[in-house]
Amino acid sequence: MRRYGHHRQPKHQSGGGLKAVLGRVSVAVAALLICTVWLLFSSSSVSNGNRSFRYGSKVTPPSESNGYLRVRCNGGLNQQRTAICNAVLAARIMNATLVLPELDANSFWHDSSGFQGIYDVEHFIAVLRFDVRIVESIPETRKNGKTKKIKAYQLRPPRDAPISWYTTDALKKMKEHGAIYLTPFSHRLAEEIDNPEYQRLRCRVNYHALRFKPHIMKLSNTIVNKLRAQGHFMSIHLRFEMDMLAFAGCLDIFTPEEQRTLTKYRKENFAAKRLVYHERRAIGKCPLTPEEVGLVLHALGFDNSTKIYLAAGELFGGDRFMKPFRALFPRLENHSSVEPADELLENSQGLVGSAVDYMVCLLSDIFMPTYDGPSNFANNLLGHRLYYGFRTTLRPDRKALAPIFIDRENGRLAGFEEAVRRVMLNTNFGGPHKRVPPESFYTNSWPECFCQMSPKNPADKCPPENVLEILNNRLESEMGNGFESTTTSNLTVPREEEK
Ligand SMILES: *[C@@H]1O[C@H](CO)[C@@H](O)[C@H](O)[C@H]1NC(C)=O
Ligand SMILES: *[C@@H]1O[C@H](CO)[C@@H](O)[C@H](O)[C@H]1NC(C)=O
Ligand SMILES: *[C@@H]1O[C@H](CO)[C@@H](O)[C@H](O)[C@H]1NC(C)=O
Ligand SMILES: *[C@@H]1O[C@H](CO)[C@@H](O)[C@H](O)[C@H]1NC(C)=O
Numbered sequence: 001m002r003r004y005g006h007h008r009q010p011k012h013q014s015g016g017g018l019k020a021v022l023g024r025v026s027v028a029v030a031a032l033l034i035c036t037v038w039l040l041f042s043s044s045s046v047s048n049g050n051r052s053f054r055y056g057s058k059v060t061p062p063s064e065s066n067g068y069l070r071v072r073c074n075g076g077l078n079q080q081r082t083a084i085c086n087a088v089l090a091a092r093i094m095n096a097t098l099v100l101p102e103l104d105a106n107s108f109w110h111d112s113s114g115f116q117g118i119y120d121v122e123h124f125i126a127v128l129r130f131d132v133r134i135v136e137s138i139p140e141t142r143k144n145g146k147t148k149k150i151k152a153y154q155l156r157p158p159r160d161a162p163i164s165w166y167t168t169d170a171l172k173k174m175k176e177h178g179a180i181y182l183t184p185f186s187h188r189l190a191e192e193i194d195n196p197e198y199q200r201l202r203c204r205v206n207y208h209a210l211r212f213k214p215h216i217m218k219l220s221n222t223i224v225n226k227l228r229a230q231g232h233f234m235s236i237h238l239r240f241e242m243d244m245l246a247f248a249g250c251l252d253i254f255t256p257e258e259q260r261t262l263t264k265y266r267k268e269n270f271a272a273k274r275l276v277y278h279e280r281r282a283i284g285k286c287p288l289t290p291e292e293v294g295l296v297l298h299a300l301g302f303d304n305s306t307k308i309y310l311a312a313g314e315l316f317g318g319d320r321f322m323k324p325f326r327a328l329f330p331r332l333e334n335h336s337s338v339e340p341a342d343e344l345l346e347n348s349q350g351l352v353g354s355a356v357d358y359m360v361c362l363l364s365d366i367f368m369p370t371y372d373g374p375s376n377f378a379n380n381l382l383g384h385r386l387y388y389g390f391r392t393t394l395r396p397d398r399k400a401l402a403p404i405f406i407d408r409e410n411g412r413l414a415g416f417e418e419a420v421r422r423v424m425l426n427t428n429f430g431g432p433h434k435r436v437p438p439e440s441f442y443t444n445s446w447p448e449c450f451c452q453m454s455p456k457n458p459a460d461k462c463p464p465e466n467v468l469e470i471l472n473n474r475l476e477s478e479m480g481n482g483f484e485s486t487t488t489s490n491l492t493v494p495r496e497e498e499k
């Protein structure tokens with residue numbers, strides 16, 4: 001049987017693949033990248049002493065339940081994903097029984113698939129079996145011959161609530177009513193928690209327990225295989241969409257009519273704020289335009305043979321912005337161009353399309369976000385790729401690039417590519433680096449979710465290999481064959497790691 005939760009060392013297939021892609025990159029860049037990549041890929045193995053944590057060291061089943069915890073997660077796929085991780089941790093902190101998180105079907109996402117429609121529920125419950133009790137709904141109780149359902153007491157948690165809010169206010173209500181309902185539930189538990197065990201639980205949820213349903217994994221796999229049939233590919237989260245542009249307030253490059261659209265969207269969705277384009281731009285607050293993304297890649301030595309998968313919704317401003325990018329990189333794909341007949345992808349803004357994009361970006365040889373500030377999609381992928389063996393990421397430092405682009409617009413072309421390269425070489429390409437807030441835990445779970453083979457501090461030591469064996473043996477013996485059937489699928493998180 002497959003061992004879920006087991007995180008194997010990435011295959012050198014991907015390391016080699018990267019080198020092949022990087023063969024086209026100029027010598028200086030390639031040398032540095034290959035060193036980095038080599039270091040990073042080997043660093044997830046035993047040799048350099050670092051690897052991701054795999055499974056928490058605490059193997060204690062949840063204790064007596066204090067009641068039921070219901071949450072309603074709002075936002076898109078990835079905002080909900082972090083909310084689910086927070087919900088599991090909240091349940092653990094409160095010794096509560098978690099009711100399968102409810103996923104808000106809000107107006108933007110037009111999707112009511114719910115948790116069951118997107119994630120593999122049995123897998124989720126099984127992986128977290130030693131952490132929290134999870135039920136699909138609050139069971140009915142029988143009292144004096146009547147069936148009764150506990151009504152959950154509704155509470156609105158403070159934003160980024162500390163643990164103490166859960167162990168006092170929320171717990172008090174839970175004990176009073178038997179169940180509480182936290183809504184809205186997005187960013188309602190502090191990200192920085194001084195308890196590595198709790199942080200590791202978040203990683204266990206995010207990178208092991210949350211697995212998309214088999215049909216989503218299968219479709220993603222098909223797309224990745226088709227893309228890879230012709231060699232390596234890069235994925236780009238081209239965040240040049242209306243909501244992001246309106247949020248950033250970067251209007252001047254658009255026509256008056258487009259500006260009106262963005263201004264209207266901004267007014268309806270975001271708090272009023274004085275935003276001056278050239279000031280925003282100069283400090284890197286504007287999303288890179290498709291052309292700028294192309295120029296960065298070109299400066300790094302990628303040429304028109306580079307295959308690029310674009311993950312994004314509707315690009316704003318139409319083809320006039322895509323044209324210069326396509327001129328540099330004509331081999332562009334997206335989920336509908338690779339799988340035009342797939343009805344799962346028809347609602348291109350739906351959660352399934354977003355889930356497929358997520359998987360393809362996770363598995364791509366190189367990933368490039370173009371706006372990673374408030375983008376949960378990019379942030380989660382950065383964290384996920386880091387966790388799964390420091391997969392290469394090109395993360396443009398917009399603030400450092402902005403003056404270079406502005407110079408270029410003002411006609412100073414000399415040294416442009418050299419300057420871009422210099423900025424990019426200062427980034428970490430997805431390698432291990434200590435998280436420094438405000439960097440999000442969901443973007444970088446280093447160091448909590450990584451352990452070391454020969455640490456200076458014994459607390460950082462990796463658990464013995466057989467922790468997993470013990471857990472799995474326990475699971476197998478407790479759950480018997482019924483469980484087996486849900487875990488024999490070949491389609492699971494990182495494809496390379498399955499081989
Ligand atoms: C883990 O990797 C980082 C970055 O490569 C390195 O600085 C650190 O020394 C490594 N830790 C161990 C114990 O090897
Ligand atoms: C949860 O259970 C653990 C272990 O039994 C206990 O130490 C802790 O105090 C409990 N916490 C709450 C909030 O009930
Ligand atoms: C790619 O660029 C090369 C030279 O720069 C050119 O000869 C070739 O036609 C281009 N290929 C495509 C598909 O545009
Ligand atoms: C995907 O690519 C096709 C062909 O290039 C294009 O017509 C379509 O608009 C793209 N879809 C999205 C959602 O960008």
Ligand SMILES: *[C@@H]1O[C@H](CO)[C@@H](O)[C@H](O)[C@H]1NC(C)=O
Pocket residue numbers: 488489490
């Ligand atoms: C899993 O992979 C094996 C061999 O790689 C194959 O024979 C089998 O049919 C696959 N099973 C599923 C469910 O795809």
